[in-house]
Amino acid sequence: MSDEARLLAEIHAARGLLRAPAPARRIGHAALWAHAARAPGAPVDLAVMRALRDESDAARRYRAMLAARALAHAPLAAAASDGAVARRRVGAFDLEILPADSDAPPLLVVRGPDGPWPRAIEAWRGDEAVRLDLGEPVAGATVLALDPAVPEAALLGRLLADPACAVFLL
């Protein structure tokens, strides 16, 4: 039967794969996925945090998972800008940072269409990352205070202002 040679080739490749040396152990897919699925503020797996910081491979795989979970994501800022970005579009959502005034911290305003609303925002730049709860939308928008006194909120504000920052709405 003409299929014999094909089957032999497939068996040969399978046997070769079984003999291929195992690579150095790396952080597992399940651990990265659990990290991608975590609630904002929930305890994190330190081994995952270390891998995300130290291994570009782990960070890349994690972002592929985040992209799959996200309602919308922007690998980099959509708008080219040489200064701080005050406004950017992430999928169908609009993100705007309103500057601080004398008695209020900067505010992040997320506007979007009716339908599924993101529960959290995660921003990434280099080895810095932060995830925050977005809360329920009111009249098609969510407002988040980027309070300089709250380290995570301050970090989110700093990251979002950078055009090189990746954003995931989860």
Added chain:
Amino acid sequence: MTGGYDERCAADLAAVAEGRDLSREDRGWLARAVTGAVRPNRDRPLWDLAHALAALARATGPCDGRDLVTLALDPGLATAAAVAERFSGMAGADARGLAPDGGEGWRTTWTGLARLLALAEFVLTAEDLAGFAAVAGWLDDLAAAPDPEGAAALARRLARHLAAYRTDHLPLAPLERRFRAILGFLDGRRAFADDDILAFWRGAMDEGERPGFRTVAEHFVTFEAAAALLGGLEGLAAPASLAEHEGWEERLDASLADLAAAEPAEALAAVLADLPEGPKILTGAEREDLADFLRLEPFHRTRPLTILRAASFGRVQSGIANRLRRGGGGAGIAERATCAEAESYAALRDRAGALAAHLARMLRIAAALRIADRDGLALETRAALDAAEADLRRVRRAGFDDRAGLAAGFAATEAALLRLAEEAGRLERALAALARQRPLDDAFAADRAVFAGAFAAAYAGEAA
């Protein structure tokens, strides 16, 4: 052994196998599902996977694709026992496995489900997760409509996905041509001899293909291992009952499980992986020699002449190939092609004997390190352990002066060491039997003329 897959594929598969700590058998199944060595339909595992995920989506209630991803990536669902514990008792399952239609239609065992979830992790994470979002999206669609139509649609998408992956990462066409040539050469025969391998290789050399002798020998290893199954394929060409197909699949499974288990090459890899920094149980040169001798498993037991040819002239040929690749370095092509530097069969036999003796000595030392309390032992056993202690004191290798570290090192490698010692002993005996049939010096002289002639003709262009 190389051929038929690239590094990406090996890494993708290893990530799943290591992450789930799969058994050899399950790794073998997964490798076959990926390469397509499944009959009568190479996409059957994907059909089963789609139906298994649909059954899980229905049974676990409202869910979305992310829940299915979580199931697929869970290393805690890697064994039959683990999936049985999680899912038995739920709707659509019986004691043996998933049976969504009360066992009337599609079903799978717990072993099958554990394997299918590993395949799910593979398709999700293949190509280092390049297709993760796409596959996760398809799982969303399935979760929204986990009915037979949804399952069939997912199966078709996964089949296209894996077919594209195979095109990119499993270069099977050259291998298929090689096996077609071997089948043609043997002309319907399933049995072959050492000289058939040599004659086939010479024919390929004459045709200008210039495959490595060792590579060709590896293809014959696979051919021999699978030859018994090939007859079954003929039956599949004719209309046959499903039951016959299933019987054939079981034979293929069983045979491949045999191929995968208990390979000395695997044992060697395990020794290398487990070798602690401290005691030098095997030197680098010894490991290379062992790898050379045992790589063509099971020929080191059954076809020692092919092992000698590969170790002696195969090495000459890879020297030529390396020089051609580098474009220089070391002896010239013409000089190498004469095989004047080929290692004689007698010398190779001596080296194999020395390796076997070394491994046997290391095993006795391992026993001496492990057995501290010897009072109740038989006199001969005690004498053997004392001899091993004396051996241990004579060994001048790194780490052998630190008894605690040495004991830990041996404990980590003992099982693999035992396997290597056994196989080295078998090779030694096979070589002794070969030498009784025909003096090795005569065989070497005759083979040298053959290989030198083939090399001179095949590499004449580059040698000039």
